Amino acid sequence: MEHGVALASVEGLEGLTLGRLATDLGMSKAGVLGHFGTKEALQLATLETGAAAFRRLVWEPARDAEPGLPRLRAICEAWITYMETARDTFPGGCLFTTASVEFDARDGALRDAVARLSGLWRRRLALEARAAVAAGDLPDDTDPEQIAYELVGLYMALNQEIQLFGAPDAGDRTRRALDRLLGPRPSD
Amino acid sequence: MEHGVALASVEGLEGLTLGRLATDLGMSKAGVLGHFGTKEALQLATLETGAAAFRRLVWEPARDAEPGLPRLRAICEAWITYMETARDTFPGGCLFTTASVEFDARDGALRDAVARLSGLWRRRLALEARAAVAAGDLPDDTDPEQIAYELVGLYMALNQEIQLFGAPDAGDRTRRALDRLLGPRPSD
DNA sequence: CCTACCGATCGGTAGG
DNA sequence: CCTACCGATCGGTAGG
Structure with a gap:
């Protein structure tokens, strides 16, 4: 599943093929498919595995902050760290940004799942x-x-700045926008 | 080319296949390929055709506005209209948002072209x-x-709001954010 | 989990 | 622009 998440973050959930995943894992295609039944089930499981990583990296670190602005700021800071440093889990950048534009013009279970997660967050x-x-x-x-x-x-925008432009100051740009949106941080 | 842009906005530039395009146009695959040589050349031509439509719909209407804030506001308003009403040209939403996340983790001419256009704008x-x-x-x-x-x-965010969530108030949300970013419009 | 196989489709070529 | 074809890969199945 971890490798599936990594692959999908680069190639998209549609580009996550059974053959490629099987080769990378040293298995047969039928072996991979046996775990899921269909490609769509594999894609849904990959999305859920990615969502668990997102929750762990972004929501959990902020859980102990006080509800309201302190927690919102903690979430936003963890979210920047996630974008900047989760390269081993998501080498192609944020899986949910990719999945959103990949399925936003189609029907089906994938689109519904992406919309559900995005709406929840x-x-x-x-x-x-x-x-x-x-x-x-x-x-x-x-x-x-x-x-x-x-x-x-x-x-x-931060995801694009990191992935497409490779801008090293992307995190600080985002922090400046956050200052304007949420007010300057207490430490300023 | 117009149909290619429409297809790519829904399926992505990788999902724009020679066979599908040929069938839709009532041609043979070889006939389509003959015009471009390779699939990558077709994808690049599709991106450029989409870029021409973007320039026509977003930059041109603002060309006669006074440089500076008036023109920036005119661009932003035309950009909202583009997102809300360019459904016949881009039925799957903004082609450049799609292409950016599709190629931001790969190498090659497509990634370079997307980065060039996005950087230019x-x-x-x-x-x-x-x-x-x-x-x-x-x-x-x-x-x-x-x-x-x-x-x-x-x-x-506006593209996601329209395509993934189908939110009818998406344009006004964007206008409110613009008021905060650029100051309230003179008409307010 | 495997091998062996299915029909469909992929990008691309040969030859006209 | 076409027909006819190429090898590779797709998702999926049969049978073990």
Whole structure:
């Protein structure tokens, strides 16, 4: 599964072929297929394995931070670290950005799964933003959904900046945008 | 070429196969291939055709606006319209967002072409932002590259909002983010 | 988990 | 532009 996630992050979930995966793992195609039944089931399992890694790398490190703005900032910082350093797990960059544009114009279980995960994470970001408003750490007229929407865009830009342009200052660019979106960090 | 652009926006530039394109056009595979020589040449030509449509739909409508903030705002508004209404040209959404994540982890002419186009457009956005600062329409300490970076993220989020989530209020969400990034529009 | 195989499709070529 | 064909690879099955 780990190798499947790595392959899919580079080639996409459609480019994750049974033959390629089997060769890389030193197995037969039928052997790989036996574990999943169909290619679509393999793709779904790969997406779920990637999602578990994302949760571990981005959500979990922020779990102990105080709900609201502190936790939102912790999530955003872990998210930058994920983009910059998860090269062994996701050598081709964020699997969910790739999967989103790969399936956003099709029907089926893959599209539904990608939309479900992306929607879930968007709502979780909005939840923290809402708590931040309630605590008085963000202005009263802040729209939590708007914050979540802009954050997602910021991290898709970060993924492009790292993968397509190989920009070394990508993380700092994102932090500057976060300062503008969430207010400057306390340490500034 | 038009049909190739439409196909690639849905299936990706790798999913644009000679056989599929030939069938759709009522031609033979060899007939299609004869025009381009290789699949890669077809993909590059498709990308360039899409780029011409992007220039026509997004850059040209803003050409007569005053350089600086007025033109930047005109570009941003045309860009929203492009995302919302270019369904006949790009039924699968923005071809350049798709191509960027499709090739950002590979080597080759396609990756180079996508990076060249994206870089060109980023620089053009930064150019207008710089003019806006010089004219006093944006704060003196504004980083034009930062504005361009955040704009790109905003439009990748808009593409996802339309294609993956089918959100009808996606354009207005983007306009709200633009107000925060560039200041409220004069009409407000 | 394997070998052996299936029909379909891939990019591309030969020859006209 | 076509027909006819190439070897490689696709997802998947049969049978063990």
